[in-house]
Amino acid sequence: MTRRSEWLSAELEDYVVTHSSQADELLGKLAVETAGSFPDAAVMQIGPEQGTFMTMLTRLVGARRALEIGTFTGYSSICIARGLADGGLLTCCDVSDEWTSVARRYWQLAGVADRIDLRLRPAAETLSELPADERFDLAFIDADKGGYIGYWDAVLPRIRPGGVVLVDNTLFSGEVVEAALSKTVAAVQAFNDHAAADPRVDLVLLPFGDGLTIARKR
Numbered sequence: 576m577t578r579r580s581e582w583l584s585a586e587l588e589d590y591v592v593t594h595s596s597q598a599d600e601l602l603g604k605l606a607v608e609t610a611g612s613f614p615d616a617a618v619m620q621i622g623p624e625q626g627t628f629m630t631m632l633t634r635l636v637g638a639r640r641a642l643e644i645g646t647f648t649g650y651s652s653i654c655i656a657r658g659l660a661d662g663g664l665l666t667c668c669d670v671s672d673e674w675t676s677v678a679r680r681y682w683q684l685a686g687v688a689d690r691i692d693l694r695l696r697p698a699a700e701t702l703s704e705l706p707a708d709e710r711f712d713l714a715f716i717d718a719d720k721g722g723y724i725g726y727w728d729a730v731l732p733r734i735r736p737g738g739v740v741l742v743d744n745t746l747f748s749g750e751v752v753e754a755a756l757s758k759t760v761a762a763v764q765a766f767n768d769h770a771a772a773d774p775r776v777d778l779v780l781l782p783f784g785d786g787l788t789i790a791r792k793r
């Protein structure tokens with residue numbers, strides 16, 4: 576398994592995973608196939624304990640309408656889709672036909688294909704073209720880090736009060752506190768400052784996975 580919480584020892588990270596509800600066989604197969612087919616990119620996939628947490632959170636919020644920005648081979652989208660209330664719909668944004676063709680296959684296998692609407696174009700375009708009255712109960716932001724502030728500003732007005740925004744990789748392997756920042760880490764740092772100062776939400780940056788920000792709209 577790819578390690579994600581680098582501030583936990585490998586032993587402790589394994590302990591966290593084995594003492595959480597287990598991902599099912601299908602998600603395990605998806606993780607293995609992703610690692611085999613896209614070894615350099617597979618680290619982008621969320622970990623199993625984060626997937627379990629996201630399904631739980633989607634259920635806790637009672638989400639029917641959800642949005643994902645950054646779908647890759649589909650792991651997190653399956654976790655969200657499985658937590659949706661009956662009749663729910665997840666809109667997925669991505670730009671890669673190759674990666675999301677794996678996702679589409681696994682959506683069928685997981686029996687959630689009818690709950691997912693994939694928009695294959697830059698997420699900023701998809702967001703700007705959503706109907707003015709479209710509202711979401713939950714959103715997950717996990718695409719290009721340079722776009723995070725723009726995604727946040729576009730998504731938050733569309734979240735209903737009490738709804739939730741999740742943002743991934745907000746600790747970026749702990750690099751957000753290092754002195755020399757890459758462009759990507761500088762973008763994550765700028766996003767963290769932007770979101771933490773936003774009066775529209777209550778927010779916690781959890782040291783979970785690679786850092787997971789959870790914001791609840793007031």
Ligand SMILES: C[S@@+](CC[C@H](N)C(=O)[O-])C[C@H]1O[C@@H](n2cnc3c(N)ncnc32)[C@H](O)[C@@H]1O
Nearest residue numbers: 619620621645646647651669670697698718719
């Ligand atoms: C970190 S991965 C997503 C991982 C996924 N959430 C998972 O758990 O497997 C980031 C994804 O964002 C997509 N992406 C990059 N730039 C994008 C953009 N401008 N608009 C939409 N998607 C984008 C990439 O194609 C990639 O699939």
